[in-house]
Amino acid sequence: MGFLKKFIKNTFRDGQQNRGQSSFANLSEEQLQKHLKIADYDGFALTDAVRPSFDLQVIPRAGYRHDKYTDDRTGVDIPVLMVSASRERVFDLFVDLMDPIGGEVDVVLETSHEKANGHHEDMYREHIDLPILKSILYDFEEMLLNDGCTGIAVLNPRVPVEVQFDEHKLLIIYGHDLSEFESVLADHGIECDDEIKFLTEAEHVHSSSDEFSRQFEELRYRLGIDD
Numbered sequence: 547m548g549f550l551k552k553f554i555k556n557t558f559r560d561g562q563q564n565r566g567q568s569s570f571a572n573l574s575e576e577q578l579q580k581h582l583k584i585a586d587y588d589g590f591a592l593t594d595a596v597r598p599s600f601d602l603q604v605i606p607r608a609g610y611r612h613d614k615y616t617d618d619r620t621g622v623d624i625p626v627l628m629v630s631a632s633r634e635r636v637f638d639l640f641v642d643l644m645d646p647i648g649g650e651v652d653v654v655l656e657t658s659h660e661k662a663n664g665h666h667e668d669m670y671r672e673h674i675d676l677p678i679l680k681s682i683l684y685d686f687e688e689m690l691l692n693d694g695c696t697g698i699a700v701l702n703p704r705v706p707v708e709v710q711f712d713e714h715k716l717l718i719i720y721g722h723d724l725s726e727f728e729s730v731l732a733d734h735g736i737e738c739d740d741e742i743k744f745l746t747e748a749e750h751v752h753s754s755s756d757e758f759s760r761q762f763e764e765l766r767y768r769l770g771i772d773d
Contacts, residue, residue, distance in 0.1 A: 595694035603748035629717035656697035694752030
């Protein structure tokens with residue numbers, strides 16, 4: 547097994563499955579290491595969780611766009627905001643985006659640690675006070691920012707509305723009235739650009755570690771989520 551294949555198998559998860567030859571396929575170790583060390587793209591800083599394709603099919607940048615999610619069961623279209631923010635502001639933005647959800651929320655932890663082919667597992671916790679949740683999440687800020695195998699969603703099913711901080715460290719907001727969330731984005735200087743492309747729309751790789759996997763289990767315990 548070549549260095550790249552071994553490296554991706556053990557440390558990274560390829561974000562593009564069965565879409566032709568990877569842009570990483572013929573790289574030397576030196577080329578790979580140089581690419582993985584690049585975290586700044588014209589002032590936009592990536593976390594350690596994800597890196598774009600070697601040929602930069604999508605160049606990461608800040609912004610958000612309007613989208614929609616169609617419920618397979620009901621056929622109803624639900625408005626969506628997809629958001630990309632630089633490393634230095636994305637976690638605080640995520641925390642502020644929780645405020646319009648309500649004082650008591652539900653939480654879903656998503657993990658793809660030790661999962662194959664992009665599969666993941668969701669773990670659900672109902673009814674947690676928002677200030678308590680925020681306090682716990684700040685204790686795990688480094689892991690939540692930099693682990694490419696951990697995602698989290700905060701929701702209020704009674705509204706309904708949901709904010710995801712996904713494995714790619716993108717923010718995804720679902721709900722029928724998203725005006726309050728757009729105000730939060732404006733306060734953080736995140737501008738609307740409905741032509742923006744995200745790393746999830748091209749080849750990319752995820753990074754994780756045994757230590758982040760351990761911290762995920764600790765976070766699960768702190769949130770009171772059983773196996």
